[in-house]
Amino acid sequence: xxxxxxxxxxxxxxxxxxxxxxxxxxxxxxxxxxxxxxxxxxxxxxxxxxxxxxxxxxxxxxxxxxxxxxxxxxxxxxxxxxxxxxxxxxxxxxxxxxxxxxxxxxxxxxxxxxxxxxxxxxxxxxxxxxxxxxxxxxxxxxxxxxxxxxxxxxxxxxxxxxxxxxxxxxxxxxxxxxxxxxxxxxxxxxxxxxxxxxxxxxxxxxxxxxxx
Numbered sequence: 001x002x003x004x005x006x007x008x009x010x011x012x013x014x015x016x017x018x019x020x021x022x023x024x025x026x027x028x029x030x031x032x033x034x035x036x037x038x039x040x041x042x043x044x045x046x047x048x049x050x051x052x053x054x055x056x057x058x059x060x061x062x063x064x065x066x067x068x069x070x071x072x073x074x075x076x077x078x079x080x081x082x083x084x085x086x087x088x089x090x091x092x093x094x095x096x097x098x099x100x101x102x103x104x105x106x107x108x109x110x111x112x113x114x115x116x117x118x119x120x121x122x123x124x125x126x127x128x129x130x131x132x133x134x135x136x137x138x139x140x141x142x143x144x145x146x147x148x149x150x151x152x153x154x155x156x157x158x159x160x161x162x163x164x165x166x167x168x169x170x171x172x173x174x175x176x177x178x179x180x181x182x183x184x185x186x187x188x189x190x191x192x193x194x195x196x197x198x199x200x201x202x203x204x205x206x207x208x209x210x211x212x
Contacts, residue, residue: 011071
């Protein structure tokens with residue numbers, strides 16, 4: 001395992017977090033796409049998605065030497081994609097008698113607040129959520145530009161920028177790049193990925209109260 005401080009991928013859902021996690025696996029870094037146990041935080045060098053995009057400020061305190069990567073996406077592409085995801089998730093996000101795990105529910109309700117069916121169908125609301133989250137991240141790291149990388153994986157140099165930012169001790173193949181996965185609204189590609197550096201997000205499907 002490469003000796004690297006924690007890296008948190010703090011872009012919102014549907015900004016290519018899974019593609020970035022697959023890339024960091026190929027770079028030789030232990031990676032978790034979502035993290036719901038203390039063991040996951042202990043084992044993974046790179047962590048993304050929930051609860052990372054909602055809890056980056058708390059994690060910044062807990063891991064003062066960490067690096068942070070923010071993923072952007074053109075709103076014309078992100079809005080229909082996040083809407084499709086939120087519509088599919090809404091019932092299980094709002095259920096009080098089950099549904100998704102409490103960590104995931106808390107994160108989505110925190111960032112997409114107030115989370116209602118009407119708001120999910122409102123482009124202005126989704127734009128506000130996106131821009132508010134990005135502004136909060138930029139403000140948080142305003143005096144520490146070396147700790148934050150902002151990339152859009154659709155841009156040609158984004159893979160090289162990520163590699164240079166993380167600086168893993170591996171020669172960069174010029175043919176390397178982000179693999180496009182979870183297309184057409186799919187969100188399950190990570191489950192099918194088999195890699196020795198992949199870190200499980202749960203403990204046998206169970207979540208824990210996180211250490212922060």
